[in-house]
Amino acid sequence: MTTGTVPYIPAVEVEERETYLNVSGKIRSWLLTRDHKRIALLYLISITFFFFIGGAAATLMRLELMTPARDLVRPETYNRLFTIHGVVMVWFFLIPAVPTTIGNFVIPLMIGARDLAFPRLNLASWYLFVFGGCFTVAAIVLGGVDTGWTFYTPYSSVYSNTNVVLTIVGIFITGFSSIFTGINFIVTIHTMRAPGMYWRRLPLFCWSLYATSCILVLATPVLAMTVTLLAIERIFHVPIFDPNRGGDPLLFQHLFWFYSHPAVYVMIVPGFAVVSEVVACFSRKRVFGYWFVAGSSIAVAFISFLVWGHHLFVAGMSMYGGIVFSFLSFTVAVPSAIKVFNWTATMYNGSVSLKTPMLYALGFIGLFTMGGLTGVFLATLAVDVHLTDTYFIVAHFHYIMVGGMVTAFLAGIHFWFPKATGKMYPEWAGRIAAGLIFFGFNLTFFPQFILGYLGMPRRYAGYPEEFHLLNVMSSAGASILALGYVMPLVYLIWSIKYGKDAGPNPWKAMGMEWTVPSPPPKENFTKIPVVTQEAYAYHMMTPQGGDGPILPPAPPGERVEGGKPVDVEWSKQ
Amino acid sequence: MSQLTALEHDSYPAExxxxxxxxxxxxxxxxxxxxxxxxxxxxxxxxxFYMYRMRWPDAFADGAKDLKWYLGGINTAVLLGSSYFVALAVEAARSGDRRRIVRNLLIAIALGVMFIGIKFTEYGIEYHDHLVPSLNFSSVSPEGQPRATQEQIFMTYYFVMTGFHALHMIVGLCVLAVIAFFARRGKFSAAYHNPVEIAGLYWHFVDLVWVFVFPTLYLLRHP
Structure with a gap:
């Protein structure tokens, strides 16, 4: 192959090309779009809105906890704040975060498809999300809800006099948006792969989102029906969970956690998805143990359905039930550890470059490990009795969800931002924000491990004097964290207009999404590509294995498969 | 053949x-x-339901006895019949026989409507028997037998389960009606009949749910 036959895509276009962004500028064309890339952006705007609502509630809570006395807000208000924070962050940010934005955008590009299998359903799921969000925002505006995001009965179904039903309706509707997204991804990954995109060549991002979709499809209906039963009991005063009339409140907890524990993995497995891509790209190496990383996503999804009981260790469960759930919870550590070790092994001997997405990915690996290991403490029956419902729990799941998922989300946003917009953000700003977030996060939540160990219970507006210092540290960290989160919002929006042109593949990454121009055209590919190599053939990219331009897709048959580098002369023109 | 299909249905396959x-x-x-x-x-x-049934076996057995098992039984037959005709419609769609699709679907829809009718008649009878929790549940049956408090849980589950099933039936009936309408307009052929099959899948599923709901609620009459 000579240089002349290589179709070279110039970084700077002379004429303005038609992209998915400029194909039509009318509001109508956005609101009625069936293009997965535009729907991804609609989702991104919506979840960012909810992120800042949830963040505002968290800010008020941290301000209240600056002092031991209950002085800033009344305890009733504090209850509403942590409920709003939980409900909004879980259902309106964390669960949709990576799948509906990044997943929506890149899955069809990665597997060589023109769109998801059901574009109308995709748009419908966004409308359901917004519609459900309206109910939840209405519940907040009308005075909030004070049950905690878990809605434990009988408080939620009999006693609480806040907007429980309105919030539940919002969650129910949003649940269907998740289910539709899950169905769409499962069907897309099964049926829309380009010729040659065998399962063994599927990017790990798609494997993880496939696992996530399975959880969404199988767990979300359980939540939908459970909260429906709760709403029925509350509205019609019929006995379902009410212990006064023979009902069992524990049944609600079992059903709720049968959904919510798998949902916890919906809030982390997409993070694995992003990190696998980012680590491979910035280490210039194929992912170590592809099958183990892919299989561990499926394993996490499977085990997630078997461990819900560890949320009920102190709620009234037989000793044998406790032992079984404790053991099963330990097994989650195995696939999680496989991932962490394999990412580390991927970096080993790679040429690691610490670009912004990689900084976030490294942060993810560290914080997720911390969160995961403290999870082992909590899976241990005897230790859990001491630590449950203390700040140790709060710190543990924030290390997973914020330290893990939000960090991975930002890694993904920074990684695919040039693809979505065609522009680069200022790298220095990205690095500063990544550093601020990592530092702020640890300052916020590490003291909470100690607080919990010392016995400070969660969900209280006040606390004894001796916890003051650690709480002040936590609040100080939260303000740094908040600054870290606002920064990307500012410089990313700035970059859309003023950023430098990124070109089709600024990271010299593998993956089919990088073979199309940035921003991609509406139909993604002018001709459906034929896949001839594995997903992470970084070792095949250039003769040196270093920093060359990406290999343009070769006609089938010209590329040697199976790990042997292809002899190609490169010209940077 | 696919070219012919593309001509017949301008958006098939979708882009x-x-x-x-x-x-x-x-x-x-x-x-x-x-x-x-x-x-x-x-x-x-x-x-x-089964968790509570194990906890309150007597109240739940009494609850099952308070239901009209023969109405549930008739409904089971009606619904299985409708599924049979949906299966015939799918078979007709595979051979591209438009008139047989429409005819079989209309019979299936009629049976489905009949099911809903019987179901709501049953609800009326249960209202008469003072069996509706929070509305008129009475701790004494019309025959003077005492009822356990926990029978309210049974009745709540009865209404929720059959209610959600009926809701799925109504959705299914709408789907079948739309399919029948398109079949009449000649939208389906031997080459393109997948919507008929998919609507059939959904209908059979709703049918299958009833096959589990019926014995669960009506037939477990002994503690």
Missing amino acids: QFEDTQQQSLAATLGMWTFLATEVLFFGVLFTG
């Missing part, structure tokens, strides 16, 4: 698909995945 086979594969898999969701949706109700 995101490469060919018609891919489209029908995707649509069918989508429905199966959705049905998996539905299984879990109803699964919550069965789990709770």
Whole structure:
């Protein structure tokens, strides 16, 4: 192959090309779009809105906890704040975060498809999300809800006099948006792969989102029906969970956690998805143990359905039930550890470059490990009795969800931002924000491990004097964290207009999404590509294995498969 | 053949698909995945029901005795009959016989409406027997037998389970009506009949849910 036959895509276009962004500028064309890339952006705007609502509630809570006395807000208000924070962050940010934005955008590009299998359903799921969000925002505006995001009965179904039903309706509707997204991804990954995109060549991002979709499809209906039963009991005063009339409140907890524990993995497995891509790209190496990383996503999804009981260790469960759930919870550590070790092994001997997405990915690996290991403490029956419902729990799941998922989300946003917009953000700003977030996060939540160990219970507006210092540290960290989160919002929006042109593949990454121009055209590919190599053939990219331009897709048959580098002369023109 | 189909249906296959086979594969898999969701949706109700049945066996057996098992039985036959005609409609669609699709679907719809009618008649009888929790549940039956408090849980589950099933029936009836309408307009042929099959899948699923609901609620009459 000579240089002349290589179709070279110039970084700077002379004429303005038609992209998915400029194909039509009318509001109508956005609101009625069936293009997965535009729907991804609609989702991104919506979840960012909810992120800042949830963040505002968290800010008020941290301000209240600056002092031991209950002085800033009344305890009733504090209850509403942590409920709003939980409900909004879980259902309106964390669960949709990576799948509906990044997943929506890149899955069809990665597997060589023109769109998801059901574009109308995709748009419908966004409308359901917004519609459900309206109910939840209405519940907040009308005075909030004070049950905690878990809605434990009988408080939620009999006693609480806040907007429980309105919030539940919002969650129910949003649940269907998740289910539709899950169905769409499962069907897309099964049926829309380009010729040659065998399962063994599927990017790990798609494997993880496939696992996530399975959880969404199988767990979300359980939540939908459970909260429906709760709403029925509350509205019609019929006995379902009410212990006064023979009902069992524990049944609600079992059903709720049968959904919510798998949902916890919906809030982390997409993070694995992003990190696998980012680590491979910035280490210039194929992912170590592809099958183990892919299989561990499926394993996490499977085990997630078997461990819900560890949320009920102190709620009234037989000793044998406790032992079984404790053991099963330990097994989650195995696939999680496989991932962490394999990412580390991927970096080993790679040429690691610490670009912004990689900084976030490294942060993810560290914080997720911390969160995961403290999870082992909590899976241990005897230790859990001491630590449950203390700040140790709060710190543990924030290390997973914020330290893990939000960090991975930002890694993904920074990684695919040039693809979505065609522009680069200022790298220095990205690095500063990544550093601020990592530092702020640890300052916020590490003291909470100690607080919990010392016995400070969660969900209280006040606390004894001796916890003051650690709480002040936590609040100080939260303000740094908040600054870290606002920064990307500012410089990313700035970059859309003023950023430098990124070109089709600024990271010299593998993956089919990088073979199309940035921003991609509406139909993604002018001709459906034929896949001839594995997903992470970084070792095949250039003769040196270093920093060359990406290999343009070769006609089938010209590329040697199976790990042997292809002899190609490169010209940077 | 696919060219002919493309001429007949200008948006077939839809733009995101490469060919018609891919489209029908995707649509069918989508429905199966959705049905998996539905299984879990109803699964919550069965789990709770059986847990409470083990806890309150006497109250739940009395509850089952208060239901009209013969009405439930007739409904089972009616629904299985409608599923039979939907299966015939799918068979007709495969051979491209438009008139037989429409005819079989209309019979299936009629049977489905009959099911709903019998179901609501039953609800009326239960209202008369003072069996509706929070509305008029009475701790004494019309025959003077005392009723346990926990029978209210049974009746709540009865109304929720059959209610959600009826809701699915109504959705299914609308789907079948739309399919019948399009079949009459000649939208389906031997080459393109996947929507008929998918609507059939959904209908059979709703039928199958009833096959589990009926014995669970009506037939467990002994503690």
